[in-house]
Amino acid sequence: MSLVPIDPISLGGVDAAREMSPLSATQGPNFMDTIGTGLNSINADLSQADALARQLAAGDKVPVHDVMIAFEQAHLKLQMAVEVRNRIVDAYQSLTNMQL
Numbered sequence: 001m002s003l004v005p006i007d008p009i010s011l012g013g014v015d016a017a018r019e020m021s022p023l024s025a026t027q028g029p030n031f032m033d034t035i036g037t038g039l040n041s042i043n044a045d046l047s048q049a050d051a052l053a054r055q056l057a058a059g060d061k062v063p064v065h066d067v068m069i070a071f072e073q074a075h076l077k078l079q080m081a082v083e084v085r086n087r088i089v090d091a092y093q094s095l096t097n098m099q100l
Contacts, residue, residue, distance in 0.1 A: 041077070042078055042081055045074040049070040052070050
């Protein structure tokens with residue numbers, strides 16, 4: 001019995017191969033959607049911290065510790081996003097430097 005190679009292009013291309021993949025039924029959230037949601041969350045935290053700082057500077061009765069907590073939360077989320085970006089860039093560079 002001889003094995004006949006299957007040409008994925010003759011089966012309908014990459015989309016058909018993706019549909020036949022066992023992972024397509026259990027696929028999780030889209031990577032870009034997850035990144036977008038995280039960036040929107042960071043933006044909201046930065047905007048909230050900025051609004052609290054403006055209220056404090058305008059003389060409104062805003063507790064200073066609330067302003068500091070908002071800034072620290074926004075700062076930590078931003079640091080985490082930068083670290084995730086660095087890890088993604090390192091992984092991409094590792095993949096591009098791999099010899100085939």
